[in-house]
Amino acid sequence: MKDYKDNPYFQLFSAQKNNHFKVSQSTSKARKKKLSVLQKAIESTYREEIVDALQKDLGKPKVETELTEIYQIIAEIKFAKRNLNQWMKKQSVSTPMSMLGASSYYIHEAKGVCLIISPWNFPFNLTFGPLVSAIAAGNTVIIKPSEMTPHSSALMAKIVADIFDESEVALVEGEVEASTKLLELPFNHIFFTGSPKVGKIVMEAASKHLTSVTLELGGKSPTIIDKTANIDKAAKKIVWGKFLNAGQICICPDYILVDESVKSKFIKACKKWLDHYFSKNPKASNSYGRIVTDNHFERLNSYLKNAKQLNAIFEVGGKTDADSKYIEPTIISDIKPEAKLLEEEIFGPILPVLSYNALDEAIAYVNSKERPLALYIFSKNKANVNKIINNTKAGGTCINNSIIHYANHNLPFGGINNSGIGKSHGYYGFEAFSNKRAIVKQHTFGITELLFPPYTNLKEKLAKFTVKWF
Template sequence: MMIKKEWEETIEIIFSEQLKNQYNIGNTDVFERKIKLKNLLNLVLQYRKDIQKAMFDDFKKAPAEVDLTEIYTVTNEINHAIKHLHTWMKAQYVPSPITLLGTSSYIHYEPKGVVLIISPWNFPFNLTFGPLISAIAAGNCVMIKPSEHTPNSTALMKKMLAEIFPENEVAVFEGDSAVAAYITQLPFNHIFFTGSPTLGKKVMKAAAENLCSVTLELGGKSPVIVDESADLSKAAKRIAWAKFLNNGQVCIAPDYVYVHEKVKNEFLTLLKAQIVGLYGQEAELSKDYSRIVNQAHFNRLKQYLQDAISEGAVLEIGGEMNEKERFIAPTVLSNVNLKSAIMQDEIFGPLLPLMVYQDLNEVILHIQQHEKPLALYIFSKQDEVINKVIRETRAGGTVVNHNTLHFFNNELPFGGSNNSGIGKTHGKYGFEAFSNARAVMKQWSPFSALDLLMPPYSNFKQKIIDLTIRFF
């Protein structure tokens, strides 16, 4: 007989308590849920400096960047939910067909119950609190497993949430991958996972054992296309910002760039100038440039760069490294072998392959032949080019003449497709992800047309059925 570890027993006890409490939480009204969201908002603002410190300790991330990518994204999501929750929770009436005359129909959004959020290390507060806001708005009990790779941030989130939520409503679990593997085996009503496609498959497999629904926020190789009509200065600045934000450790960061051959040299010159403008001549000295999260990821990126160069890639910009500091400079490569590892795997770091194209169709074919990306970016002034790319490719989201901004619009669904994700989040879409759309129909009239068509069947009833099939 296997003896359970203490943390396994703790997880099971809290899970059991949340199961018992789910209907109490699920039956809360819009005002009670708004109070919870307001308490969470005040908590985040109260701990703003602590969040900045935790992120610096984990990443050496600049406070202003923490404000933009961790604090603002959360406060914006909370304010949006508070503003719209009343509408989301209302019964959504829908028409009933004439064949169901005497009925009324509506959709009732009910909480899924007890849900699990598994969040990543690259934006620990943003990508933990974001789905948590949606789960609270939908009326769920929540168990959270943040990443062990950002221990300072995880410990702070556990401390913060314990101040305003009892464990039978919201509970945070620290620990390594063994904890994550164990907790995903429990029969949750929904699992929201953010991470790599490889781990996403494991989560989905575990969820399938319990017929548990999932939202998978994954990643992939998000391409950028810069055509000859683009405003190259703005394209260079926006690509540099989006690629090297958080040291490239962003699921929707530009993964590689296709630039038209006519503007390649000018674009490279501008890109180098913009990188210097953002981080100075020596990015290692910049207080605004983050670090790689741990040694394993540093080694992975170092290997990508070395392999690419050994296979003929040209180092256009950067390439400097400091292993002790887990520093990798903003790096741009050209003439990259499409079969090299850096072009097969999601990079998730400050390395940017740059390819040249003549025919847009070749670029589109390359994108079509690979997994659907989480994001796709187009820099162009030509509507026919923009429309062609959107029409002939598939992606979770697309931004034209900028990068990553769609993440900040809570009116847009955020998520991938197939290898880059399943399901959508943010705003109403996040609320729906943690809700069951329950169909409700009420027969308010004493008369129902269906009563006329019940057995025993006759020629007369068959004629009515025939007319219904033909005309209704």
């Protein structure tokens, strides 16, 4: 192994490397016990501290914390515990006649020492969710959470230190330099959640060791609304999905493509639901969060200023307060193509509304961008729904709803190309942290032995026969 003695995390990495075979050979009972300990920590021991940390870091309402952080982790744990015995069983597969006398199967073996780099927008969910999969698969894990949510990161460090030995699971706090140093080490798998820009850096670092990666990225997730949609219900679900966590969600609707004939009706409905959810004064609402850092506030504020300079129409919102990192829920229409809102992933409470006259225009617009993490369709027309699905690419899709596909642990979650590589949740998370090891067992004389050298005319005929019939 290369000399990493000057790397501040090499000793921790070495401890986990020395321990990973023992951990990988643990039984399903042992793994479920670890998951139960984590479940208790989240569900009861540290529950109120989690709520408090997220309030301090993101102004996150308690109900949102319960729904999007605590519930999601507990659901992931329960799903893994229910299914782990089956996932860990050897999986028999058929063996071709040309291998007569042998049987075949594969097993899921742990990849080894894994690195989880998690983001700030759902710090507990997007840290402990992948950890559940890594533990279920039998790995040792080093976690690097985001420095942008310091209260959450400090609490997660406390939880991990309380319930795990660091030779099995450890959490490293720190700035970007900590991530850089960790990425120098030869991990067996890296699970990263964040932006495509940083995802490329992670993938480049992983390539130096041929380390496998799961990249949960983001991008501009479009929402297409046709004229047959129930506009009021569409607005209700889109406004909820967009402004949850103050829009700081990788799968929230990034922009709207609505049929021109129902555009005004849609915007009016959105205004109604914004008032219903957050009152006419969202700043005073206990149901609306804040932007995570001053830098992200300034980034989003610059998008608003740019839209104003380009004479976009602010249908609702647009007010900001730098001191409290508050940006009012905002809906903007008549946006010029060169606007920053249409170029960059927004990741905030600003919703651009574009219109189209023919569905093909909307499809072409979506396909002119990078492939999104999610695509949402609101329509009562089955042919239109199928046309959109068949002529676009996306990591996941909801029909007549937004973001809820994330909560189904029977579904794979993840992006495609610029929006991500690999899948997670449930079995797919277990699979991401596992190597499917193929095994063939020879029981009796194998028919292929008839074709061993020396080659004769008879063996040449047998080889042709094998190719033709088997």
